[in-house]
Amino acid sequence: MGRCIPLLLAILLFPAITLADDLPPSTDIILHFEATDGTPLNAKLTIPTNTTAPPPVVFFLHGAMPRTYDNPYRYTDDDGTLHNANYLDFHASELAKRGIAFFRMSKRGCIPFTDRFGMRLDRDTFATATMTVLLDDYNTALQQLRERNDIDTSRIILLSASEGTRLAPQLALRSPAGIRAVAMIGYAQDNARDTVTWQLTHGPWRGVQHRIPEARAGQLTREQYDAALERDPSIAAEVPFNQLDANRDGILTAEDMASVTAFRRFAILNAVDERNDEFLRRMLMELTSAYLLDWWEDSPNHTNLLKLDIPLAIFHGTLDNTTRVEGVHETEAAFREAGRTNLAVRIYPDADHDLDLDWRNAREGGPPGYRDAFDLIAEWAATP
Numbered sequence: 349m350g351r352c353i354p355l356l357l358a359i360l361l362f363p364a365i366t367l368a369d370d371l372p373p374s375t376d377i378i379l380h381f382e383a384t385d386g387t388p389l390n391a392k393l394t395i396p397t398n399t400t401a402p403p404p405v406v407f408f409l410h411g412a413m414p415r416t417y418d419n420p421y422r423y424t425d426d427d428g429t430l431h432n433a434n435y436l437d438f439h440a441s442e443l444a445k446r447g448i449a450f451f452r453m454s455k456r457g458c459i460p461f462t463d464r465f466g467m468r469l470d471r472d473t474f475a476t477a478t479m480t481v482l483l484d485d486y487n488t489a490l491q492q493l494r495e496r497n498d499i500d501t502s503r504i505i506l507l508s509a510s511e512g513t514r515l516a517p518q519l520a521l522r523s524p525a526g527i528r529a530v531a532m533i534g535y536a537q538d539n540a541r542d543t544v545t546w547q548l549t550h551g552p553w554r555g556v557q558h559r560i561p562e563a564r565a566g567q568l569t570r571e572q573y574d575a576a577l578e579r580d581p582s583i584a585a586e587v588p589f590n591q592l593d594a595n596r597d598g599i600l601t602a603e604d605m606a607s608v609t610a611f612r613r614f615a616i617l618n619a620v621d622e623r624n625d626e627f628l629r630r631m632l633m634e635l636t637s638a639y640l641l642d643w644w645e646d647s648p649n650h651t652n653l654l655k656l657d658i659p660l661a662i663f664h665g666t667l668d669n670t671t672r673v674e675g676v677h678e679t680e681a682a683f684r685e686a687g688r689t690n691l692a693v694r695i696y697p698d699a700d701h702d703l704d705l706d707w708r709n710a711r712e713g714g715p716p717g718y719r720d721a722f723d724l725i726a727e728w729a730a731t732p
Contacts, residue, residue: 376394377395391489392418405449406725408452411512413633414633443725448505457475480642482515517530530659537675539644555700558700562576564698567600569599649675664696665696665699667698
């Protein structure tokens with residue numbers, strides 16, 4: 349159906365992008381350690397070398413699906429040249445410019461190649477990475493980080509993406525020493541069941557609206573679609589109008605999209621009930637019923653956030669088709685009702701799940717949402 353209909357979990361995943369050409373002076377250190385169950389884990393720590401004292405550090409929590417400490421990907425630039433890049437080099441570079449170290453780990457079973465581009469996936473090991481296990485692995489990595497003397501472990505800031513926005517508050521509650529603040533991009537308010545359902549009901553239409561601005565008024569006519577197609581022929585593969593116009597009235601709407609995705613939604617929910625992991629792994633990028641059921645009926649994310657007294661911030665796009673912007677508003681309301689003032693919320697009109705980050709704007713410091721996030725992190729890190 350094209351990328352506008354999430355094959356789920358886009359759930360809590362982030363599209364890969366960018367690489368800055370001119371990285372600031374920094375040193376990369378690869379760490380190897382074991383999870384509490386003995387599973388080998390690895391991580392990368394980037395330390396800026398233009399600081400006179402141990403710098404503060406950002407600890408990154410990934411989105412869903414297999415992830416390494418680099419998150420390698422390929423992109424084609426405007427002249428057709430194919431590039432190999434690492435998604436997380438962008439974060440490391442921008443934080444190093446601000447005098448901040450950057451720590452990220454590979455999820456269990458995700459092994460970066462050291463002699464060539466890409467990664468190797470140990471499917472059986474990754475299949476054990478439920479949310480509970482991931483939280484334990486992140487906690488183990490955090491303990492490794494705290495043992496170092498080349499960073500300031502009294503100034504740790506958690507930066508999380510999508511899936512990670514549910515785990516970051518839990519990590520801060522479980523092991524709070526030195527954690528100054530939590531930043532969340534592509535905020536996930538809902539449990540797994542509600543996330544899956546929303547992604548295959550309402551989310552696809554937001555994907556169309558992001559891809560084709562004319563749809564943002566609430567519908568897309570064939571004439572508007574043809575005009576958009578003339579501007580960008582790739583839309584035909586991503587938004588096949590005739591396949592998505594469920595009632596064949598020549599107008600594409602949110603109701604059409606929900607109708608088209610109904611069978612897939614039913615199939616995935618049924619597969620969870622039946623523990624049909626082979627089907628789920630194909631549909632959900634290696635995720636299993638054990639992963640989903642571990643947080644299938646969890647409370648809304650704000651219930652954990654309200655337990656934290658440290659500064660918190662959410663950065664979210666209105667046309668995010670993976671996690672609901674409405675969930676951000678619900679969290680704001682919960683904080684207001686509780687009389688809490690430690691949550692900052694920044695909403696970006698028409699931005700997607702990754703705040704419109706791509707290889708072009710990353711070379712200029714990223715889109716507004718990322719610049720805002722990194723600048724706020726720098727403010728937090730500078731606070732005595």
